[in-house]
Amino acid sequence: MSEPKKPRNITTITPDRTKMPEQPPEERRKNFKEVALGFTEEQAAREADRCIQCKKPLCVPGCPVGIDIPGFIKAIAEKDYPRAYEILLASDLLPAVTGRVCPQEDQCEATCIVGKKLEPVAIGRLERFAADYALAHGLARVPEIRKRPEKVAVIGSGPGGLTCAADCARAGLQVTVFEALHVAGGVLKYGIPEFRLPNAIVDQEIANLLKMGVEIKVDHIVGKIFTIPQLMGEMGFQAVFIATGAGFPKFMGINGEGLNGVMSANEFLTRVNLMTGFEFPRTGTPVGMGKRVATIGAGNTAMDSSRTALRLGAEKSYIVYRRTEKESPARREELHHAIEEGVEFLWLNNPVEILGVEGWVKGMRCIKMDLGEPDESGRRSPVPVPGSEFELEVDTVIYALGTKANPIIASTTPGLKTNRWGYLEVDPETQETSIPGVFAGGDIVTGSATVILAMGAGRKAAKGILKRLGIDG
Amino acid sequence: MYKILKKQVFSPVTYLWELEAPDLARACRPGHFVIVRHKEGGERIPLTIADFDRERGTVTLVIQAVGASTQEMMAFEEGDHLLNLVGPLGIESHIQNYGAVVMVGGGLGVAPVFPQLRALKEAGNRTISIIGFRSKDLIFWEEKFRKYSDELIITTDDGTFGEKGLVIVPLKRLLEERPGGIQMVTAIGPGIMMKACCETTRPFGVKTLVSLNTIMVDGTGMCGSCRVSLGKEVKFVCVDGPDFDGHLVNWDELMRRQNRFRREEAHSIEQCKLNPKGGGA
Ligand SMILES: Cc1cc2nc3c(=O)[nH]c(=O)nc-3n(C[C@H](O)[C@H](O)[C@H](O)COP(=O)(O)OP(=O)(O)OC[C@H]3O[C@@H](n4cnc5c(N)ncnc54)[C@H](O)[C@@H]3O)c2cc1C
Ligand SMILES: Cc1cc2nc3c(=O)[nH]c(=O)nc-3n(C[C@H](O)[C@H](O)[C@H](O)COP(=O)(O)OP(=O)(O)OC[C@H]3O[C@@H](n4cnc5c(N)ncnc54)[C@H](O)[C@@H]3O)c2cc1C
Ligand code: SF4
Ligand code: SF4
Ligand code: FES
Numbered sequence: 001m002s003e004p005k006k007p008r009n010i011t012t013i014t015p016d017r018t019k020m021p022e023q024p025p026e027e028r029r030k031n032f033k034e035v036a037l038g039f040t041e042e043q044a045a046r047e048a049d050r051c052i053q054c055k056k057p058l059c060v061p062g063c064p065v066g067i068d069i070p071g072f073i074k075a076i077a078e079k080d081y082p083r084a085y086e087i088l089l090a091s092d093l094l095p096a097v098t099g100r101v102c103p104q105e106d107q108c109e110a111t112c113i114v115g116k117k118l119e120p121v122a123i124g125r126l127e128r129f130a131a132d133y134a135l136a137h138g139l140a141r142v143p144e145i146r147k148r149p150e151k152v153a154v155i156g157s158g159p160g161g162l163t164c165a166a167d168c169a170r171a172g173l174q175v176t177v178f179e180a181l182h183v184a185g186g187v188l189k190y191g192i193p194e195f196r197l198p199n200a201i202v203d204q205e206i207a208n209l210l211k212m213g214v215e216i217k218v219d220h221i222v223g224k225i226f227t228i229p230q231l232m233g234e235m236g237f238q239a240v241f242i243a244t245g246a247g248f249p250k251f252m253g254i255n256g257e258g259l260n261g262v263m264s265a266n267e268f269l270t271r272v273n274l275m276t277g278f279e280f281p282r283t284g285t286p287v288g289m290g291k292r293v294a295t296i297g298a299g300n301t302a303m304d305s306s307r308t309a310l311r312l313g314a315e316k317s318y319i320v321y322r323r324t325e326k327e328s329p330a331r332r333e334e335l336h337h338a339i340e341e342g343v344e345f346l347w348l349n350n351p352v353e354i355l356g357v358e359g360w361v362k363g364m365r366c367i368k369m370d371l372g373e374p375d376e377s378g379r380r381s382p383v384p385v386p387g388s389e390f391e392l393e394v395d396t397v398i399y400a401l402g403t404k405a406n407p408i409i410a411s412t413t414p415g416l417k418t419n420r421w422g423y424l425e426v427d428p429e430t431q432e433t434s435i436p437g438v439f440a441g442g443d444i445v446t447g448s449a450t451v452i453l454a455m456g457a458g459r460k461a462a463k464g465i466l467k468r469l470g471i472d473g
Numbered sequence: 474m475y476k477i478l479k480k481q482v483f484s485p486v487t488y489l490w491e492l493e494a495p496d497l498a499r500a501c502r503p504g505h506f507v508i509v510r511h512k513e514g515g516e517r518i519p520l521t522i523a524d525f526d527r528e529r530g531t532v533t534l535v536i537q538a539v540g541a542s543t544q545e546m547m548a549f550e551e552g553d554h555l556l557n558l559v560g561p562l563g564i565e566s567h568i569q570n571y572g573a574v575v576m577v578g579g580g581l582g583v584a585p586v587f588p589q590l591r592a593l594k595e596a597g598n599r600t601i602s603i604i605g606f607r608s609k610d611l612i613f614w615e616e617k618f619r620k621y622s623d624e625l626i627i628t629t630d631d632g633t634f635g636e637k638g639l640v641i642v643p644l645k646r647l648l649e650e651r652p653g654g655i656q657m658v659t660a661i662g663p664g665i666m667m668k669a670c671c672e673t674t675r676p677f678g679v680k681t682l683v684s685l686n687t688i689m690v691d692g693t694g695m696c697g698s699c700r701v702s703l704g705k706e707v708k709f710v711c712v713d714g715p716d717f718d719g720h721l722v723n724w725d726e727l728m729r730r731q732n733r734f735r736r737e738e739a740h741s742i743e744q745c746k747l748n749p750k751g752g753g754a
Pocket of ligand 2: 506516517518519520521522534535536537538539540541542543544581584585685686687688689690715731732734735738
């Protein structure tokens with residue numbers, strides 16, 4: 001089969017990680033096609049060879065769902081792609097998604113031993129390679145399932161809900177997913193843009209779930225069409241998993257936010273991604289973006305908005321953030337991509353007022369900030385520099401300041417405990433809420449977090465549900 | 474998919490659909506609305522539930538063709554299916570026995586007034602309805618309104634039927650003639666008409682509720698497209714409304730925000746004319 005093993009260790013492996021082919025910045029800033037093109041088989045083999053197959057792999061505890069990383073990388077090295085995919089699926093329902101959007105540099109790759117001396121193994125890129133290969137070659141197998149009579153309702157079809165649905169379905173439960181929007185996928189569909197995560201990838205993963213017998217009912221807002229007490233009562237569901245995300249946009253409360261041209265990143269991205277506004281008027285929903293766009297905030301959402309603005313033809317796309325590049329919560333790769341594409345960063349600046357003429361945005365007054373003394377947490381908080389106000393000429397302002405909990409479920413479910421920010425309280429072992437049989441996970445519990453954490457919570461909840469129903473998982 | 478059981482055309486630009494939607498019919502209350510999408514790639518269009526029948530499992534929408542989507546939707550016939558329908562959205566209207574109430578509907582706003590009128594009548598209120606249309610041939614639902622109104626006043630802008638002029642004329646007269654005799658006014662219609670009603674009632678200090686039709690996308694509180702300023706507060710119409718105290722609404726901002734997509738929409742209608750392939754289910 002494979003060649004005789006050469007001794008592999010930190011001194012003999014290729015020092016630099018394999019580059020992933022990308023569309024050049026000047027090209028891609030004009031289209032919505034995926035930026036990173038994925039490894040070829042040769043590139044994957046080269047990178048897989050950089051993993052020294054640690055006996056005690058440090059990368060695994062860095063992954064929130066504990067994927068057998070050396071295992072799947074070894075399978076890639078041996079060109080046994082079906083096995084690589086199997087290993088991934090054992091811990092991660094959506095490897096084609098996490099391989100693209102996980103903050104790997106803070107997780108598995110941050111703890112990879114190779115990274116102590118050289119560049120860490122490109123675990124995420126390999127994960128994406130194996131998953132894409134499997135999807136392209138139809139390797140996704142539908143497991144044999146012995147049906148059971150118990151019914152589970154999953155509310156929300158983001159990564160948390162989909163994972164819990166898959167695990168419950170594998171155990172034979174009858175699963176119905178209720179989704180508020182007209183498509184399934186949550187933020188993967190309406191938030192993260194096409195150039196980072198193509199909708200077709202998400203749709204393929206969802207199609208696999210449907211093959212397992214999961215039913216997805218779109219256009220169903222739980223709390224409106226049915227309540228949780230109804231689901232658990234007359235509708236005969238024995239357990240419910242709430243994964244409704246945290247999509248309630250925040251504004252700052254400064255003057256001018258009611259002007260035309262001010263919107264949340266959720267509105268902007270939803271108009272573009274979910275409603276395919278970039279094809280307007282071939283499709284029905286306009287976006288309403290001008291030519292000079294300022295995005296406030298510097299997380300993943302802000303990167304996605306400012307880069308989307310460029311693709312829609314913005315002449316200027318600024319990011320305005322009150323701290324420095326170092327504090328930006330975005331993935332490094334995305335920040336880097338945004339810089340390459342020509343997004344202009346105004347670090348250490350805070351908006352104080354949005355200015356308008358005849359009801360439309362014409363500018364934004366900002367004030368320069370300075371990092372003050374570190375507080376108890378050690379973080380230096382920004383303080384305004386007196387007299388440093390200036391005007392930025394823009395016609396569109398996008399708020400990407402994060403989101404809050406959506407109150408629809410909590411306000412229609414008596415006895416469901418929330419914390420003071422409106423997020424649901426759960427038992428950290430089982431994800432069960434204050435109501436027996438009702439579980440929750442993902443952003444609606446943690447606040448805005450990551451895809452992989454939502455998936456981890458969905459998996460844990462599925463275990464909790466099986467235990468609650470007296471079924472061995 | 475939701476079947477259109479009945480279609481009725483009121484005028485060249487207004488039509489009614491009765492849709493088969495049993496779960497929705499069971500869950501909805503007066504004041505609720507839905508969002509529909511008529512084709513792949515289509516816009517999400519919010520529409521008020523103008524009537525519902527729990528026994529038959531139906532909801533009724535009354536629609537005015539104002540832009541590309543609502544014009545294309547007019548091509549749907551009985552037996553056709555609507556692609557997406559989600560609801561009930563918003564907070565149901567607060568129904569209680571106020572005493573005497575005046576229900577004002579302007580143009581298409583007449584339809585969404587109806588479920589509230591019926592509920593208020595059934596709650597024991599004395600109901601006075603004022604419904605206004607541009608012209609006689611645009612009038613609809615006169616009988617439905619008569620059935621639940623103790624008094625019914627119809628106005629037309631051009632005087633071809635009922636009182637000539639705007640709805641605020643009889644509204645003001647009622648308030649003047651019956652000091653302290655009216656406990657609540659509800660006004661639904663175009664922004665400019667609701668604003669005028671609020672300015673009419675303000676000096677009399679009569680509580681005035683309006684139903685706001687801001688531009689929406691998801692209708693679940695996720696995007697903030699529908700936000701409106703009420704005094705110093707910002708509210709999301711889709712989850713905090715659509716009914717609000719009209720005396721607090723910043724009308725100028727509201728009406729301005731409704732024109733946010735004017736340029737794009739004009740373009741879209743042009744395209745729709747050049748290439749009229751939309752419509753059909
Ligand atoms: C623009 C953007 C970029 C991001 N980039 C990254 C990234 O690069 N990497 C990363 O790891 N994370 C990223 N995140 C965060 C990540 O997407 C979320 O943490 C993750 O999607 C949370 O998953 P979830 O299952 O909890 O909820 P969501 O994905 O938010 O899904 C919740 C679903 O529930 C539905 N819903 C809500 N209420 C109801 C109801 N009452 N009834 C029925 N359905 C309901 C919603 O419509 C939605 O579809 C990003 C987020 C955004 C907004
Ligand atoms: C809570 C609510 C209840 C409503 N009830 C009814 C009803 O019962 N009957 C009815 O005919 N109309 C109703 N409307 C208005 C209706 O949604 C719009 O007329 C429709 O969306 C216009 O779509 P269009 O593509 O045909 O026109 P467009 O050309 O897109 O727009 C024409 C005008 O309609 C408004 N509009 C556009 N898009 C939206 C949107 N997504 N949401 C709201 N307004 C928009 C704007 O003011 C725009 O200038 C309601 C709106 C809301 C918010
Ligand atoms: S799921 Fe994320 S953290 Fe885990 S191995 Fe894959 S990329 Fe790394
Ligand atoms: S820590 Fe790095 S080198 Fe070791 S097994 Fe994990 S990926 Fe391979
Ligand atoms: S329509 Fe999106 S928040 Fe109201």
